[in-house]
Amino acid sequence: MTPSIGNNITIMADIQGKISKLFPQAVFEEGQTLTVTIPDAQWHELAKTLKEDPELSFDFLVTIVGMDWQEKGMGCVYELTSTRHNTHIAVKVLATGDRNKPFVHSVFDLWAIATVFEREVYDFFGIIFINNPDMRRLFLSIDWKGYPLRKDYDADPKLNPVAPFENERQSDFTDTYVELPDGKIEKRQERVFAEDDFVVNIGPQHPATHGVLRFRTAVDGETIKKIDIYLGYIHRGVEKICESLTYPQTLHFMDRLDYFSGQIYHHGLCMAIEEAAGITISRRAQVIRVLMDELSRIASHCLFIGTYCMDLGATTMLFYTLRVREQILNIFERTCGARMTFNYGCIGGVMQDLDENFVKDVHDLLDVLPKNIAEYNKIFTGNVIAKNRMENVGVLSREDAISWAVSGPSGRASGWACDVRKTDPYSIYGELEFDEVVRHEGDSMARFKVRMDEMEQSARIIAQLIDNIPEGEYCVKVPKVLKLPVGSWFKVVEGCRGAFGVYIESDGTTSPYRLKLAPPCLPLAAVVDHITEGSKIADLITIGGSLDYIVPDIDR
Amino acid sequence: MQDFSIGTAWLHSMFLNVMPEWLAVTIECLLIGVGLMLLYAVLALFYIWFERKVCAAFQCRLGPNRVGPWGLLQSIADMFKILIKELISLNHVDKFLFALAPYLVIIASMLAFAVLPWGNGLQIIDFNVGIFFLLAVSSIGVLGILLAGWSSNNKFTLIGALRSGAQMVSYELSMGLSVITMVALAGTMSVGGIVKAQENLWFIFSGHIPAIIAFVIFLIAGTAETNRGPFDLPEAESELTAGYHTEYSGIHFGFFYLAEYLNLFIVSGVAALLFFGGWMPLHIPGLDAFNHVMDYIPSVVWFVGKAVAISFIIIWFKWTFPRLRIDQLLSLEWKYLLPINLVNLVLMVLVITFRLYIH
Numbered sequence: 001m002t003p004s005i006g007n008n009i010t011i012m013a014d015i016q017g018k019i020s021k022l023f024p025q026a027v028f029e030e031g032q033t034l035t036v037t038i039p040d041a042q043w044h045e046l047a048k049t050l051k052e053d054p055e056l057s058f059d060f061l062v063t064i065v066g067m068d069w070q071e072k073g074m075g076c077v078y079e080l081t082s083t084r085h086n087t088h089i090a091v092k093v094l095a096t097g098d099r100n101k102p103f104v105h106s107v108f109d110l111w112a113i114a115t116v117f118e119r120e121v122y123d124f125f126g127i128i129f130i131n132n133p134d135m136r137r138l139f140l141s142i143d144w145k146g147y148p149l150r151k152d153y154d155a156d157p158k159l160n161p162v163a164p165f166e167n168e169r170q171s172d173f174t175d176t177y178v179e180l181p182d183g184k185i186e187k188r189q190e191r192v193f194a195e196d197d198f199v200v201n202i203g204p205q206h207p208a209t210h211g212v213l214r215f216r217t218a219v220d221g222e223t224i225k226k227i228d229i230y231l232g233y234i235h236r237g238v239e240k241i242c243e244s245l246t247y248p249q250t251l252h253f254m255d256r257l258d259y260f261s262g263q264i265y266h267h268g269l270c271m272a273i274e275e276a277a278g279i280t281i282s283r284r285a286q287v288i289r290v291l292m293d294e295l296s297r298i299a300s301h302c303l304f305i306g307t308y309c310m311d312l313g314a315t316t317m318l319f320y321t322l323r324v325r326e327q328i329l330n331i332f333e334r335t336c337g338a339r340m341t342f343n344y345g346c347i348g349g350v351m352q353d354l355d356e357n358f359v360k361d362v363h364d365l366l367d368v369l370p371k372n373i374a375e376y377n378k379i380f381t382g383n384v385i386a387k388n389r390m391e392n393v394g395v396l397s398r399e400d401a402i403s404w405a406v407s408g409p410s411g412r413a414s415g416w417a418c419d420v421r422k423t424d425p426y427s428i429y430g431e432l433e434f435d436e437v438v439r440h441e442g443d444s445m446a447r448f449k450v451r452m453d454e455m456e457q458s459a460r461i462i463a464q465l466i467d468n469i470p471e472g473e474y475c476v477k478v479p480k481v482l483k484l485p486v487g488s489w490f491k492v493v494e495g496c497r498g499a500f501g502v503y504i505e506s507d508g509t510t511s512p513y514r515l516k517l518a519p520p521c522l523p524l525a526a527v528v529d530h531i532t533e534g535s536k537i538a539d540l541i542t543i544g545g546s547l548d549y550i551v552p553d554i555d556r
Numbered sequence: 557m558q559d560f561s562i563g564t565a566w567l568h569s570m571f572l573n574v575m576p577e578w579l580a581v582t583i584e585c586l587l588i589g590v591g592l593m594l595l596y597a598v599l600a601l602f603y604i605w606f607e608r609k610v611c612a613a614f615q616c617r618l619g620p621n622r623v624g625p626w627g628l629l630q631s632i633a634d635m636f637k638i639l640i641k642e643l644i645s646l647n648h649v650d651k652f653l654f655a656l657a658p659y660l661v662i663i664a665s666m667l668a669f670a671v672l673p674w675g676n677g678l679q680i681i682d683f684n685v686g687i688f689f690l691l692a693v694s695s696i697g698v699l700g701i702l703l704a705g706w707s708s709n710n711k712f713t714l715i716g717a718l719r720s721g722a723q724m725v726s727y728e729l730s731m732g733l734s735v736i737t738m739v740a741l742a743g744t745m746s747v748g749g750i751v752k753a754q755e756n757l758w759f760i761f762s763g764h765i766p767a768i769i770a771f772v773i774f775l776i777a778g779t780a781e782t783n784r785g786p787f788d789l790p791e792a793e794s795e796l797t798a799g800y801h802t803e804y805s806g807i808h809f810g811f812f813y814l815a816e817y818l819n820l821f822i823v824s825g826v827a828a829l830l831f832f833g834g835w836m837p838l839h840i841p842g843l844d845a846f847n848h849v850m851d852y853i854p855s856v857v858w859f860v861g862k863a864v865a866i867s868f869i870i871i872w873f874k875w876t877f878p879r880l881r882i883d884q885l886l887s888l889e890w891k892y893l894l895p896i897n898l899v900n901l902v903l904m905v906l907v908i909t910f911r912l913y914i915h
Contacts, residue, residue, distance in 0.1 A: 200711045222715070222882055313785055313879025319615040385786055385878050537715070537796075538789075538881040 011087055015056060022049060033490065037092040044105040046091065050080060051110045058082045058089060059402050060418075061111035062492070063518035065503045066121035067092075068150045074102040074127055079490055079501065079518070083402055083416065086423055090490065095127055099150075103177075103185065106132035113405040116526040124149035124239075128177050130185060135175045139232030139555060142169050148240050149514075170230075192228050193218045202540065204233050209544065210307065211551025213525060222536045227529040235555040242515040247273050247482050248347055250515060255341040257519060258553035260300035261495040263292040266345030268493035271426060272502045273347050275491065276484040284472035285349030286428045287465050292332075292344060294458040295362070298369070299328040300496035301409075301451040301458075304548045308448065309380055311545040312389055317380055324365075324372050331361045347482065349475030362466050369459050373452065381452070390445035394531045394543035397442055404530065405523040408498025409454060410547050412438045413446035420494040434461050444546035451548075483510050495520055497548055517556055521549040560855075561677025588680055592669055596818065597635075603817040603867070604631040610868065611875045638813075641806040646708075649803065653707035658804065658811035660700030665818040667693035671747050672825045673834040675855035679748065686747035687739060690826065691732055694781070697819070698724040701783075704812070705800035716799030719789045719882055723780055726889040727787075730777035733897040734770040737904045738830040741767065741913065747829065754833035756841050762914040766904040771831045773893055773900070775869065778823035780885070782816065785874035789882055820867055828862035835859040841914070 012034045019026055023042055029035040038046055050058040058080035065077040078091040095102035106129035108115040118129040119138040126147035128135060137144065145159050173189045180186055193199055193216075203214035212233035218225040238257070242250040254265035267289050274281060306321035329339045334355040336342040344351050355361075380386050396406065401414035411418045419436045421429040437453040439446040484506035492501045498520025505514040524547040532540050571580035605620065605628060612619025620627030646654075671686040673679050683689070698721060705717020739745055741763050742753040753759075759767050780787040789799075796802070801812045828834060835855035839847045880888070907913050 198711070200715070219715075222719075309878065313788070314877060316611075316615050316875050319617065323616070379876070380878070383877065385880055385884075388884050389878060389881060536881055536883060538879075 011085070015087065015089060018053070018055065019046070019049070022046075031487065033088040033090050035090040035092060035488075037094070039094050040096045040104050043091075043093045044107065047078075047107045047110055050089070050091070055085075056082065057084045058087075059084070059111075061107075061113055061117065061405055062499070063501055063503070063516065064114065064117040064121055065505075065514070065516040065518075066125040066127060066149060067505070067514060068125060070151055074099065074125060074150075076104060076121055076127065077488070077503070078107075079503070083418070090488075102127045103130055104128075105130050105179075108132050111405070112400070112403040112530070113523050113526060116522060120522075123147070126150065128185075130177050130179050133174075133176050133190070135177060136171075137232075139235040141232075142171055148237060153240075192216075193226060197225065200537075204230070209551075210549065213551050213554065215528070215540070215544075217537070217540065219537060222538075224532050224535055224537065224540060227532055227540070229525060229529065231525070231551075232555055234552055238556045239515055239517060242512055244511060246510045247484065247512065250512065251346065252341070252343045254345075255343055256552060257517065257556060258495055258497060258500070258521065258550045259340060260303060260550065261296060261497065261500070262340075262342050263289075263296040263344060264493055264495045265500055266343070267293055267427070268491055268495075268500050269502050270345045270347055271493070272489050272491035272504050273482070273484065276487070276489045276504060276506065277347070277478075277482060279348055279476065279478060281349050281476055282472040282474070283428075283470045285474050285476070287469050288350050288354060288474060289345060290427055290429065290432075291362070291462060291465055291469075292342075292350075294461045295328050295331060295365075297458045297496050298455050299325045299332075301455050302328075304451055305376060305380075305448070308545040308548070309386075311541050312386065314380060314383075314386070317376065320372070320375065320379070324369065327361075327365050327368070331355075331358065331365065334358070334361065346475060348478040349473070351475070353474045354469070359466055359469070362462060366459055366463055366466070369455070373455060376452065381449070387445070389538075389542055390448060390546070391441075391443055393444045393535065393539050394546065395441070395443045396527065396531050398440075400527075400530065401442070404527040406498070406527050406547075407523070408495065408520050409437075409450045410447050410524060411498065412436070413450045414442035415440040418499065420492050420499050424492065426491075426493060432461050432464055434458075444542050447546040447548075481510055483508060484512075492518075497521055497524065497550065497553070519553040519556065521551075521553040524549040525554050559677045560675050564677065592666065592680075596666065596669070596814075599821055600814040600817045601631040601635060603821060604634070604813075606864070606867070607817070607871050610871050614872075614875045635810070638810040639807055643806040643808060646803060648709045650707035650709070653703045654803075655808070657700045657704035657707060658808045658815075660703065661697050661815045662700075662811045662818075664693055664695075664697035664700065665815050665822060667696070668822045672822070672859075673747050673751050673829055674859055675835045678835075678856065682746060682748040684744070684746045687735055687745050687750065687826075687830075690747075690822075691728075691735060694819075694822065695724075695728060697815070701800050704804070708800070708803040710803055712796045712798075713800050713802050716789075716796045716802070719796075720783060720800060722882070723783075723787065723789060723885060726886055727777045727780040730773055730889060730893045730897055731781055733894070733901060734774040734777065735826075735830065737766060737770040737897070737901050738763070740901070740904050740908060747834070750829060751834035751836050754836050756839055757914055758831065758833040758836070758838070760831040763904070764907055764913060766900050766907055767831065769896065769900045770904070771827065773897055774827055774830065775866075776893065777889075778827065779870050779873070780889075782819040782823055782870075784816070784820065784870060786877040786879050787885060788874075788879060789885060820870060821863055824863040824866035824870065825859070827866045828859060832862045832866075833858075 015034055016028050019036060023038060023046055025038060025042055027037040050056050060081040060083050062079040062081055067075050067077055073094050075092060075094045080089050093104055095104045097103045104127055106114060106118055115132060115134055118132050119134060119136060121127050122129060122135055123137040123139055124147055146153050172192055174192050176188050176190060178186050178188055197218040200217045200219055201214060202217050203209040204212040214230035216228040216230065238253045251266060251269060254269050255262035257265055302321040302325040306318035309317035332342060333339050335358055336344040396414045398415040401411045401416045407418045415438060417436055417438050422436045434457045437450050437457060439450055486506060486508045488505040490501060490503045492499050500520055501518030503516035504512050507513040528544060532543055571583060609619045620630035623629040623633050668690050670680045671690050701720045702717050705713040738759060741759055742750040744750060760771055801809055804812060835858050837850035837853060837858055
């Protein structure tokens with residue numbers, strides 16, 4: 001658990017004191033995390049202080065939540081975490097300018113991942129980030145009319161007809177908005193690639209992109225010069241749809257983001273809603289949720305290992321890893337009735353009780369797992385070719401991992417101890433014994449090995465719980481019509497691929513005013529350009545595979 | 557030991573009784589051509605089935621098991637499917653070269669068949685530079701692959717073709733050098749001569765360490781020559797979708813597919829010829845009774861059996877190892893295999909000069 005609530009409050013007071021001294025305009029709200037509200041004019045300066053002051057050092061930008069507060073204006077909520085002090089802060093920034101052209105200053109120079117996060121906010125809210133070098137839409141097509149997450153968005157299909165047989169429009173240019181010394185804002189156009197670059201499209205239909213995303217890759221022979229990433233091929237507007245659904249209805253989308261961490265994402269959203277509504281769930285439900293989380297983590301890592309080896313050309317490994325994954329899916333199927341979209345967690349606990357053979361099935365799995373892991377290592381990890389392909393390929397330093405918000409196993413492979421189960425233990429993780437797997441090489445091999453070792457740790461957690469599932473109700477009574485009080489909540493859980501954040505802003509009704517999902521895979525895909533520069537085309541596959549992003553999670 | 561040359565000589569003389577010699581030779585050539593085509597198809601189908609079964613066994617699967625007993629007819633069904641598929645004609649391709657490329661690939665592997673020692677006296681042509689001819693014609697295949705990649709007018713195929721150009725030209729060196737090592741031991745380039753030289757003992761046993769080194773290098777280089785895993789970079793599906801043959805459809809794709817399997821057979825056949833005595837049964841000096849028993853097994857069975865056994869090894873490592881990267885592939889060849897090969901050749905010459913080999 002967090003040091004202690006009292007300690008937490010003093011830390012928060014310290015931070016508040018420090019900021020209010022430097023920025024008298026800042027307005028504070030105290031909640032679970034400290035929230036600072038600041039106008040755009042002071043934002044960049046505040047951001048610099050937050051990042052660079054050694055006592056604050058908020059070096060991890062978790063997410064940027066674009067907000068449309070209607071008559072109160074537009075703006076963003078920046079969720080920041082200090083990896084050194086393990087403290088959190090939320091900064092609300094109010095945009096300057098009217099609804100037609102709201103502006104916020106970019107912080108891409110402080111947190112590298114902001115380039116991409118800001119593009120997302122621009123895409124959905126039309127907030128322009130001054131100085132961001134790449135102000136294109138991120139998910140929607142370049143000629144989309146309107147900004148869909150604004151409250152006054154016109155969803156008339158006539159405005160944006162869907163024409164599936166038309167070729168995708170694309171531009172070789174990108175926009176930047178630069179602030180001139182006299183305060184005026186100028187729009188400039190820049191080329192994405194040099195004029196004579198040999199640009200290869202890798203994706204959207206490509207065997208190794210793990211889903212439909214597209215890397216426009218400028219190559220010089222076999223060497224990669226630059227990658228421009230195109231997303232949004234399976235963008236479904238989950239966040240927008242959620243605004244018109246009741247809270248229990250939003251849950252089922254969690255299976256359809258990162259479809260390997262469905263259980264964990266359910267857990268995250270359920271916890272956020274339960275916390276907001278003040279519901280305490282039974283111990284039995286907690287244990288069941290954690291068991292399911294760890295089982296899906298093993299299943300997910302199994303699939304990662306299989307597909308990754310297949311990307312590298314070792315097809316046979318896939319079949320060996322799928323064997324274990326199948327066994328886990330069978331366990332899921334017996335309890336949840338589904339193998340992929342479980343929809344098992346619900347507000348107040350879980351949908352139904354465990355299958356009667358659950359304990360036995362899990363014991364069978366725990367028996368075969370170590371043998372299988374040993375076999376994977378024997379076949380693949382020690383292989384000379386595998387070593388040559390993975391070692392020192394796609395090295396990501398710890399600083400870059402934090403700056404690019406690369407969390408999860410990929411971040412831990414770079415030496416960043418970012419496991420949410422350890423840094424901010426949720427549910428019953430605080431009482432469990434397991435090690436956080438951290439490696440320091442930062443290359444593809446490290447990312448591979450971290451996942452290999454995490455399977456063992458997950459098995460360890462399961463072994464501690466499986467014989468001690470307490471009796472009790474699996475789901476507590478929840479009001480039929482669930483309304484959350486006015487306020488905002490941000491909850492982070494450790495998905496199979498990294499920290500998954502849920503931001504809920506409620507206006508007191510039965511559906512969320514804004515539900516922002518902060519996926520771990522967007523930073524993973526965004527960092528590809530940074531770490532592939534100068535590598536070979538084959539390395540792009542190695543690196544992309546080792547980061548293990550899932551496209552529905554990016555696109556939402 | 558049965559000698560097929562008796563049969564062929566009898567056939568030839570029978571033809572000569574009823575027709576002039578030029579006609580007899582023409583008819584014989586035609587017969588061989590037809591036989592070769594049939595053999596080609598049968599071998600390719602067998603190999604497709606064989607690889608599927610072998611890889612299924614490695615992957616804890618059953619492999620094809622629905623069409624025919626043990627799925628034996630599966631590859632015939634697939635071949636039929638590929639024959640009746642539409643040949644999609646593409647815009648923006650160089651039509652002539654695009655159509656020519658698969659034929660070049662297939663011709664290269666067909667020509668190589670001419671000098672393989674199928675059995676005692678069962679060889680289409682046996683002339684004094686047989687093995688040299690084989691190396692020469694098998695290089696034509698590169699041209700076909702380069703043309704296929706270039707004429708498709710597609711960035712993936714182009715990268716695939718360039719990769720295969722670099723790869724095959726490099727590995728040809730290793731292949732040639734390990735062949736030369738064995739030719740030095742045999743003292744002849746004639747395929748028949750090489751087989752005869754192994755009458756007492758196969759070269760892999762009699763040639764000591766240099767022969768074993770040459771065999772390992774030949775196997776590696778041969779796998780690279782045939783573009784098979786772990787050296788399947790020109791068609792690395794996770795990187796280049798299907799590499800140089802991405803744009804091909806129907807039987808044109810089928811030609812590339814067949815040629816790949818036939819090349820596998822040719823490489824295994826040449827390895828069998830150079831290191832395991834071609835069609836020569838296993839003879840151990842001093843064990844006359846054993847040698848005599850071995851002679852009862854037909855020479856064709858010996859040759860095909862050895863080739864299939866070597867193919868099995870090549871298939872085995874395709875389904876075990878991950879793929880190399882292009883720079884690693886080239887540095888393996890130029891920095892390791894080539895120097896080792898040159899030293900090995902000197903070693904072999906020393907072994908021959910001082911008569912250290914088993915004779």
